[in-house]
Amino acid sequence: MFRLAAAAACALALGLAAAPAPTSAAERLTLTSQYGPGKPQTLLWERFAEILERERPGAYDINIVTNGALGGEKEEAEAIRLGAITGAESTIANLTTWVPLGAVLDLPFVFQDAAHIERVLEGPLGDELKAAYRAEGFETPAFIIFGARHLLGKTPLTEPGDVDGLTMRVLQSDLHVALWRSLGANPTALPITEAYTALSNGVVDAMDMTKSGFEALKLYEVAPVLTETAHIWAVGVVYFDANFWAGLDADERALFQKASEEAAAYFNEIAAEEQEAALQRAMALGASRAAVDQELWRAAVAPFVEDFVRNMEDPRAVDALEMIQEAR
Incomplete structure (x- = not known):
């Protein structure tokens, strides 16, 4: 029932968002971004479209739908599996419903920096994840790095005990729900498109987000203090409907792979550059930042990391965590 409803909703939204059809027989591609024009997630698809147009002029009619107009990340993923959307960018956390192994990339304090993430994803673990996504209907030609996640609230949240009793908006991921519950918070899983309203109405007290997302979604208006925990590095994918990908000929597949990479x-590149610049813009509009002792947080979540990995559905999780640790 959910899938049928998601497909129907996407079909309606696509009809509303569609640009006038070209006169040529160009193949229609619908690509989605959770963010608006000028933001890295949308610029990604604009660059992708530029590459396709440069290599095969007029072959594709590319419709980039922004601002989460076709639903949150979960709804987009369902629509991609149904063929209603061609491609999207997504956090790894969103896809753990289908590939639980991806949750190891979302564990707190396992990555040192972006270079560490790249070393891991260019190795065997990256290949394993791509194969697992393909088996679930997602073709993932490239990984992306959104940046480190930080706590957002109306007051500084500098110690683990500060989240005890707070209602937190979290990603729609079992790991994120379990992580914050282990620290005494009351997690509420919501699409990012609903986060601002939930904070504004007092439905939630706090959340976590990258610095660029903090500014892009104007979250500083309702949660003005960003506490620099950098507890999780948000990793994502550029992904497509696997059936669509399988239907490409060899030359097209090579082109789509190249364009995705x-x-x-x-x-x-632009997401990394945007992090501090975005926070500075938010601070100019009234936001503030707070520093933390990361070792205090690391020690607080260490038991959670150990328990979560040991109890994961995928037996490869322990080995995957070791791969991450060995790549430091």
Whole structure:
């Protein structure tokens, strides 16, 4: 029932969002971004479209739908599996419903920096994850790095005990729900498109987000203090409907792979540059930042990390965590 409803909703939204059809027989591609024009997630798809147009002029009619108009990340993923959307960018956390192994990338304090993430994903673990996504209907030609996640609230949240009793908006991921519950918070899983309203209405007290997302979604208006925990590095994918991908001929597949990799590299570059600049813009509009002792947080979540990995559905999780640790 959910899938049928998601497909129907996407079909309606696509009809509303669609641009006038071209006169040529160009193939229609619908690509989605949770963010608006000018933001890295949308610029990723614009770069992708530029590459396709440069290599095969007029072959594709590319419709980039922004601001989460076709639903949150979960709804987009369902629509991609149904063929209602061609491609999207997504956090790894969103796809753990289908590939639980991906949750190891979302464990707190396992990555040192973006270079550490790249070393891991260019190795065997990256290949394993791509194969697992393909088996679930997702083709993932490239990984992306959104940046480190930090706590957002109306007051500084500098110690683990500060989240005890708070209602927190979290990603729609079992790991994120379990992580914050282990620290005494009351997690509420919501699409990012609902976060601002939930904070504004007092439905939730706090959440976590990258610095660029803090500014792009104007979350500083309702949660003005960003506490620099950098507890999780948000990793994501550029992904497509696997059936669509399988239907491409060899030359098209090579082109889409190249375009995805180049667009992902471009995204990683601008997303990294955007983090501090975005926070500075938010601070100019009234936001503030608070520092933390990361070792205090690391010690607080260490038991959670050990228990979560040991109890994961996928027996490869322990080995995956070791791969991450060995790549430091």
